[in-house]
Amino acid sequence: MVDDAPRVGIIMGSRSDWETMAHADNLLREFGVAHECRIVSAHRTPARMNEYAGSARGRGLRAIIAGAGGAAHLPGMVAAQTTVPVLGVPVQSRALKGLDSLLSIAQMPGGVPVATFAIGESGARNAALFAVAMLASDDADLADRLDAYREAQARRVIEDELP
Numbered sequence: 001m002v003d004d005a006p007r008v009g010i011i012m013g014s015r016s017d018w019e020t021m022a023h024a025d026n027l028l029r030e031f032g033v034a035h036e037c038r039i040v041s042a043h044r045t046p047a048r049m050n051e052y053a054g055s056a057r058g059r060g061l062r063a064i065i066a067g068a069g070g071a072a073h074l075p076g077m078v079a080a081q082t083t084v085p086v087l088g089v090p091v092q093s094r095a096l097k098g099l100d101s102l103l104s105i106a107q108m109p110g111g112v113p114v115a116t117f118a119i120g121e122s123g124a125r126n127a128a129l130f131a132v133a134m135l136a137s138d139d140a141d142l143a144d145r146l147d148a149y150r151e152a153q154a155r156r157v158i159e160d161e162l163p
Ligand SMILES: Nc1c(C(=O)O)ncn1[C@@H]1O[C@H](COP(=O)(O)O)[C@@H](O)[C@H]1O
Pocket: 012, 013, 014, 015, 016, 017, 040, 041, 042, 043, 044, 067, 068, 069, 070, 071, 072, 073, 074, 075, 091
């Protein structure tokens, strides 16, 4: 793990979200972006959420990736308490397959934005890539790594071409 002060926070409503959110963690590790992972819930640990959101900018966080499932209020409630950009990841729920999570995160009232990603693993990965892209806007080295990532991805697609 990276030992510098975290630049990105990954939070999730429950330990049960880790299987999904670990994809964001892995991606930030791959890029060498200092980050932290925490369980924070608007419903179950509201005081911890307030403290997390309230201290985020002062601690140097540049983005918060927030994953939650079902009545996924966490990303929006964090966004309500900080101007650090919040990237919301809808975790797939059992009852409604994540459509509930997606709509809970996407349908924010005007004035309190949350960037909303796809349901599940690809959403977690894209949220992390988006955070990398945000940081890369003033970090040339990270921008080069992001270009290299895209090039490697394109090479893999081409190598996988049908016979
Ligand atoms: N949506 C939220 C919030 C929140 O938004 O604050 N806190 C927990 N949860 C969600 O409840 C689901 C089930 O949690 P459990 O597996 O712990 O019962 C998880 O997907 C979690 O994100």
